[in-house]
Amino acid sequence: MNRAGIPIEEYVCSGHSACPGCGALLVLRYVLKVLGKNTIVTSPACCFTAIAGMFPDTCIEVPLLYNAFETTAASASGIEAALKIKGKKDNTHVVAFAGDGGTADIGLQAISGALENGHNIIYVCYDNEAYMNTGIQSSSLTPMGATTTTNPIGKEAGWKITPKKNMMDILVAHNIKYAATVNPSYPIDFVKKVEKAKATKGFSYIHAYSVCPIGWRYQPELGLEMGRLATETGAFPLYEVENGKYNITYKKKTKNVLEYYKLQGRFRHLSEDFINDVQVYIDQEWQKLLLKEECSKK
């Protein structure tokens, strides 16, 4: 049953131990709403290990297998292989659910392997832009300008000056069948994309914007507003790539990145000049994305 196009069934129940305003749990909640009961989730060491509950408790109503940090994609491929040989794969979705560190850093090799091998799994990265479970260390998905405990502000050095790795491009370079960015602030768009991933035969990838009030330093009640600003400023564009064809699903890039950055303590130290550099970078990336979409139509 649906309400505004979103299934009302819940597979994430109460009793979890997420921080107030956590985005990760919201991401999994929407994913499971779409995929339903016949889903097996595997997740590495990450915030979610703490969120889902300590043994013997759990807040997830589908089978959940914890795996080692860098093995999410390999574990998902193992589950898929076992389901196949047991004749159960056609009815079961296998979801790899990992954070940005587990995806873009330590787990990248395993993703590349499993994707190239054509495993039929849905890989969901909840991107909260740092190693939050261990206490806010930079990952390769930490954005330009953010300070973390491994990019501390000091006399000699400071915030992260390099931009986020583009995971979507990395996966598109593997000729992935379906990859999309999602943002819980846009739930209908989110659900549609998970439905496409669900229908994909082969490896699909969902890159989910996942707010973290603790690590980003803002008031937890501002989570959904933060998400809208991320997309409206182009810091986190919403798009999908289906068999190599780009489609931007939210085109109203109407705001300056300053509006997004100024709400978060992790960017508080930045000079106007640096924020201008960030703006230039984001504008360039947006133009590239528009061109990719344009090329896709030809």
Place this chain on the structure above:
Amino acid sequence: MVKKIMTGNLAAAWGAKISRAEVIAAYPITPQTIIVEKLAKFISDGELKAEYLRVESEHSAMAACIAASQTGARTFTATSSQGLALMHELLHWASGARTPIVMANVNRALAPPWNIWADHTDMMSQRDTGWIQFYAESNQEVLDTIINCYKLCEDRAIQLPAMVGLDAFYLSHTSEIVDIPDQDIADKFLPPYKAFYPLDVEHPLSVGSLAMPHQWYSEFRYKIYKSMEKVIPKLNKIEKEFNKEFGRNYTGPLDLYQVEDAEIILVAVGTVAGTVKDTVDYLRSKGLKVGVIRLRLFRPFPSEELIKALKNASFVGVLDRSFSFGNEGQIFSELKASLYQTNRDPLIKDFIVGIGGRDITTDTVKKIYENCQKCLKNKKIDQEIEWTNIKV
């Protein structure tokens, strides 16, 4: 029953095939590669129904095996040396998750300098990972042990993974006659794997979550300890049944050769035991009371069985094909520790042999026995650790 001439690598692949492994994760490494190549061919030819995962590393191979095992499939993989070392984190995971994975490991030295030849450092370094460890002496034993391992590991009382070591080149690339068990008899001996708590959408469970210090972590570890205690009695039972079905004569954790009345006993692991047995025959023909114990099982360590087998020995020489730097050979350490709890106090000496595949000839073994005799005569060992045939 079919007899074929095959290498140890092919015997390992046949062991997985006869055991009807359902998920096989494969990554190449010399001298193991032929195992996973042969399994790929079995599947391509329709002779084995299994899912074959061409993973991008040994680390992912073990990760995939663990998850597949937890989903209810019988899993197999093979590796060697650096590959086994790369798996290290997940070896702990496999035993902690109680997955009855069986793996063949071609025993090879670790770099640097690069060396692809026989050495036990790779498996000895995984001593504390919670895996059952076998070391084979023949290709037949490689094949048979893989089948027996599935039966052992999948037992409700055990639920632990096992690795079967075969010496690089001495077994992996050397051909011997191997008797392949009939599939239908093997199927009766080893029925299909039925996981006790597989991932199943009809019975959802969260598996492997965080266990706090005051809760259950210690208890989970304690249960592994208790299961390891049951391995040797189970193995004895399983091999008895195997011997009867397939006409073999496996003797559990130890292979004893001329030990009953032996004054000097050498303890060896893997293929070197064959050379030692030949040397024992020669020395016995000269009237010397010598014997050899081949350790088939290193984990769990068969302390009681060893103490019993050494009851009449005045001198024990341990042949270690690996070394724990800063201490001594691993088998030597463990054997000494076992003897400490008894009132037995034979002279004991560690011979480090065959490191990085250096040949251990009958001449080498004869010299070791001569040294043991000399020490026994003097009632004193000349040195506790001797690196045999060292050129510096």
